[in-house]
Amino acid sequence: MYLIGYDIGSSSVKAALVDAENGNTLVRTQYPDREMDIQAVRAGWAEQRPDQWWEGIVQATQRLLKAHPIPADSVKAIGISYQMHGLVLVDAAHQVLRPSIIWCDGRAVDIGAAAFERIGQQKALSHLLNSPGNFTASKLRWVQENEPELYQRVKYFMLPGDYIALKMTGEACSTISGLSEGIFWDFLEKKPADLVFQDYNIDPALMPPLQPTFGIQGALRPEAAAELGLSAGIPVAYRAGDQPNNALSLNVLDPGEVAATGGTSGVVYAVTNQAAYDPLSRVNGFAHVNYTLDQPNVGVLMCINGAGITYSWLRQNTGASETSYPALEQLASQIPIGADGVSILPFGNGAERILSNVDLGAQIQGLNFNRHSQGHLIRAGLEGIAFAFVYGMSILQEMGLDLKVMRVGNDNLFQSRIFAETVATLCNSHIEMLDTTGAVGAAKGAGFGAGIYSSLREALGNTPKVGGYEPLPNAEAHTEAYQRWLNQLHKLYNK
Structure with missing residues (x-):
């Protein structure tokens, strides 16, 4: 069966x-x-x-x-x-x-x-x-x-x-x-x-x-x-x-639980049983999969359009189209935190909700043709996507949502240690990686919907944890790089 x-x-x-x-x-x-x-x-x-x-x-x-x-x-x-x-x-x-x-x-x-x-x-x-x-x-x-x-x-x-x-x-x-x-x-x-x-x-x-x-x-x-x-x-x-x-x-079903993903777009999704909204509508609330009229669970979603597509674009357009993502990670790991002054704003995939629906466009700042290489661009791209996550997560934190623990799947951007440790360090979050994907979840959800399982918890079972990321002890270099990135964002987006 x-x-x-x-x-x-x-x-x-x-x-x-x-x-x-x-x-x-x-x-x-x-x-x-x-x-x-x-x-x-x-x-x-x-x-x-x-x-x-x-x-x-x-x-x-x-x-x-x-x-x-x-x-x-x-x-x-x-x-x-x-x-x-x-x-x-x-x-x-x-x-x-x-x-x-x-x-x-x-x-x-x-x-x-x-x-x-x-x-x-x-x-x-x-x-x-x-x-x-x-x-x-x-x-x-x-x-x-x-x-x-x-x-x-x-x-x-x-x-x-x-x-x-x-x-x-x-x-x-x-x-x-x-x-x-x-x-x-x-x-x-x-x-x-x-x-x-x-x-x-x-x-x-x-x-x-x-x-x-x-x-x-x-x-x-x-x-x-x-x-x-x-x-x-x-x-x-x-x-x-x-x-x-x-x-x-x-297995993020109940209020207080948080999921994240880093595909073409990047998302942090926090479940609450409150009708929560951001006064500026920079994040969005939707009926969660287990929403009912009697139990109105809401998923508050922070989305960044320009996430994995940024990494994909850099791979295709910096002469690395035949290079695997693990090999690119290795190349970028040889570059210091902060990419030696290069910052990338990854907002090149349409209007961004966290920027009040402004289509800012992607930006590369601080590039020096005599000093910087492909590795610098890859590192700056991964960090730039992570910084966008941190910026968006600060909105969720302003709403009172607890992001100390996030669960992610073993795929896409969260397979990048550079990306994930940057997020964990700057947000002081513990990231748990589970061995599942959206397609697996859809299959198990269908099993519950067809009556094969008596509950969602039974359907999902004990999904194995296969790793995770903890905040790094010394956040100074990450904080400095993020502040430089944030200053560039504020120059272009004055809100």
């Missing part, structure tokens, strides 16, 4: 095959091997074709089944994790109408800012926990204003995971957690956000029907099963955005 989980990112689709009886992960894979393309038709825009994601699902599934052949009918549930805040539009025949406007697209910033003022800042924050900002609702409003003929053909607006589930099952639906990430959920009224639908003149009928985050959301239809190499009828029993799902994967 097996479970399959998918984690649909903007870089790749990751998949995991889990033995439901003992909780062991049998295979992890991804497709493609290099980052998927993001189309930027204009500066600040970011789009992907949903068929890219489906192709990734198909290829990743075939890799799973090739690596560990199993009877097609032995898979008992499928779980989906997906990149948050994207907009997918389908017509009455469930055909995609345009490329998806994904999470890091900045075209709707002004739309969200204007709605924040019209609704009233305090009212928006108390009901939505956020400004409408650059989220899914504002992206939908952009389509309404700029592509009116296409908008008239829309049957449903969807998040990326909603679309993949539709492709699998033929059933159009979403979740409360998904609505909240699109700023379509009213936390005070505990229902879809009428104040957003009314302000944006969006017909609520465009919202797909709601299903629980955990539960049977549809069954794999024969056409999809044939493409995947699986049996028809397998239940899709869980879906969630990648950051709530990452927290689930790390």
